[in-house]
Amino acid sequence: MTRQLPPAAVERRSFSEVRSNGRRLEGYAATFTSSAQIGQFTETIAPGAFRDALAGDVLALLDHDEGRLLGRTRSGTLRLSEDSRGLAFSLDLPETQAGRDVLALAERGDLGGMSFGFTVPDGGETWEGRKRTLRSIGLKEISVVSSWPAYPDTELALRAAHDARGTLDDRHRRLIIAELGAWD
Template sequence: MVAGGDMERRAFTEVRTAGRRIEGYAATFGTVANLGRFTETIAPGAFREALAGDVLAMLDHDPGKVLGRTRSGTLRLSEDSRGLAFSLDLPDTQAGRDVLALADRGDLGGMSFGFTVPKGGEAWQGNRRSLNRVGLREISIVQAWPAYPDTEIALRSLTAGAEANRRARRLILAELGAWA
């Protein structure tokens, strides 16, 4: 990963619904993600500067499936001691209805976010990376495995057997390769 303009993505699982609103955490601080050749954590305050910009909410990182945005007020983001919290008012579109149905059933894979790393926004110690500042571009509701393994869904997929673990790693590495 090169600091600068290359977009990266990370996934988490922490969502709940209330009416047509979905809430949770798009990222958590201090959680270690094993991304193949390196591990990564997000430091508290990493999103602070990015919260002032216009951030999109999408389904599966698809710009054709926008679910909300901060500029319109349909997506609200904040940092707290746990991580990057979000609250999203789902639209009455097919994508919005699908997300709501999947969330109600507990079938969502989790949350993800797309970001860039500005100069000086990361620190490396060997193969350990700490994200201290990120340029947040979007958060996404995803139907895949989270990159950060401390989430509830990721732990279930790991206990489902070695094949599920291998599939999850291939997806994560393929996604990282697409943005490298």
């Protein structure tokens, strides 16, 4: 059965895997094949869904707020790639208030995860009853979010390279922050 949601503004989905390395955040903005309950339907993302979107200019925002820009692919401060797990990102945080806020929250373990804003091109989704599979995604932005992720199978982690004394700080320290399933 082919069914489409009404054409509307950009859709948003959240995940929660991020690592910090100095002023760089790294992780996954989306993962493949994990399910999320979105209103009255369940949604999964098929491997390869982001392939066509990676060539465009994608923004990195804080909480989907266009006024709090953190980076973009066009300038090279946001790098995106698709691997067998999902949509990987590497983001160089700016020396702005938003960038400092994200870094401080990541270091404290207070961030809720990652999210992304997207559109679905014609033919980019399939439906089986109330299950939607995204097969092609028009990626507009990824966001560092302070709330809960929509997809529970990812983690938000912090990785610091050096502490203030210049020594290795908890090699690849990982902090699991939030899972949507814990809040159901």
